[in-house]
Amino acid sequence: xxxxxxxxxxxxxxxxxxxxxxxxxxxxxxxxxxxxxxxxxxxxxxxxxxxxxxxxxxxxxxxxxxxxx
Amino acid sequence: xxxxxxxxxxxxxxxxxxxxxxxxxxxxxxxxxxxxxxxxxxxxxxxxxxxxxxxxxxxxxxxxxxxxxxxxxxxxxxxxxxxxxxxxxxxxxxxxxxxxxxxxxxxxxxxxxxxxxxxxxxxxxxxxxxxxxxxxxxxxxxxxxxxxxxxxxxxxxxxxxxxxxxxxxxxxxxxxxxxxxxxxxxxxxxxxxxxxxxxxxxxxxxxxxxxxxxxxxxxxxxxxxxxxxxxxxxxxxxxxxxx
Numbered sequence: 001x002x003x004x005x006x007x008x009x010x011x012x013x014x015x016x017x018x019x020x021x022x023x024x025x026x027x028x029x030x031x032x033x034x035x036x037x038x039x040x041x042x043x044x045x046x047x048x049x050x051x052x053x054x055x056x057x058x059x060x061x062x063x064x065x066x067x068x069x
Numbered sequence: 070x071x072x073x074x075x076x077x078x079x080x081x082x083x084x085x086x087x088x089x090x091x092x093x094x095x096x097x098x099x100x101x102x103x104x105x106x107x108x109x110x111x112x113x114x115x116x117x118x119x120x121x122x123x124x125x126x127x128x129x130x131x132x133x134x135x136x137x138x139x140x141x142x143x144x145x146x147x148x149x150x151x152x153x154x155x156x157x158x159x160x161x162x163x164x165x166x167x168x169x170x171x172x173x174x175x176x177x178x179x180x181x182x183x184x185x186x187x188x189x190x191x192x193x194x195x196x197x198x199x200x201x202x203x204x205x206x207x208x209x210x211x212x213x214x215x216x217x218x219x220x221x222x223x224x225x226x227x228x229x230x231x232x233x234x235x236x237x238x239x240x241x242x243x244x245x246x247x248x249x250x251x252x253x254x255x256x257x258x259x260x261x262x263x264x265x266x267x268x269x270x271x272x273x274x275x276x277x278x279x280x281x282x283x284x285x286x287x288x289x290x291x292x293x294x295x296x297x298x299x300x301x302x303x304x305x306x307x308x309x310x311x312x
Contacts, residue, residue, distance in 0.1 A: 001292045006279045019145065022130050044213040050243075051296030 073097035
C-alpha cells in the first residue's frame with residue numbers, strides 16, 4: 001500500500017545486560033524504539049503500537065547505525 | 070535407537086493453542102533429538118509452528134536460565150534456589166512495608182500462564198501482594214478487547230470468538246491468524262480451518278494494511294490505511310443501520 005511501511009518487530013534483545021548471545025545472532029529491529037509510549041488509547045490505557053506516523057530517510061553517518069543501547 | 074532414546078508425547082508449552090508434539094529425547098546425553106507435530110492429537114492434528122520446532126534449540130541454548138540469578142551492579146551472579154526464595158521473600162516484604170503494594174509489578178506470560186504452578190499459586194500471590202500493577206502480553210494487545218467486551222457483554226472475559234469450524238462468513242480485521250494461530254481463538258492449524266470455511270462454500274475477508282499470509286488465502290482482501298480502521302468500522306455500522 002503506497003505510503004505505508006511494514007516493520008516486523010524483532011524484540012531488540014541486543015540492549016545492554018540482556019545476555020542473549022545466541023538470540024543476538026539473528027537479531028531483528030526493535031519497533032519499540034520508534035513508538036511513543038505516552039500515546040495511549042484512552043478508554044483502555046493501552047499504548048498505541050500500530051499506525052505510528054514515520055518519516056523514512058537514508059542514514060549516511062555510520063555512527064548512527066551503531067546500536068543505540 | 071539406543072535404549073536411552075525415548076519418545077515423549079507432550080503439549081507445546083509456548084502458547085495457549087497447546088499443539089500436540091512428539092519429542093525424541095536422548096536421556097543419556099540429556100539432549101532433544103527432534104520435535105514433530107503429533108498426528109494423533111485431535112485438536113492440532115499434526116500441526117506445529119516454527120516455535121515448536123525451535124524447542125530443540127531452546128533446550129540447548131546456553132543463555133537459557135537454568136538457575137536463579139541475582140543482579141550485582143552491572144553483573145549477574147547465579148544463586149541457589151533456597152537462597153533465591155529467601156531473598157525474594159525478604160525483599161518483597163520490605164518493599165511492601167516501605168513503598169506499598171503498587172511498588173511491585175507482577176508479570177505473567179506463557180508458558181507459566183497455563184502451567185499448574187501458576188494456576189495454583191499465582192492468584193494467591195497476586196492477592197497477597199495487593200498490587201494493581203499486573204501485566205501480561207495481553208497488556209499490549211488484548212486490553213481494548215476486554216474494555217469493549219465489558220461495555221457490550223457485561224464482563225471483560227465474555228469474549229465473542231469466531232466459531233471457526235462452523236461459520237460461513239469470517240471477517241478478519243488487523244489479524245494474521247495463519248501465522249499467529251489466532252491467539253485467543255485457540256485453534257492450531259488455522260490455515261486448514263480457514264481453507265475449510267471456503268471448501269464448505271463460506272467466505273473469508275481480510276482487512277489489513279499489509280497483504281498478509283491470511284489475506285493470501287482469503288476470498289477478498291481490503292487494504293486500509295493504518296490508524297483509519299475506526300472510520301471503516303463506523304462506515305460499516307452506518308451501512309448496517311441504514312440498509
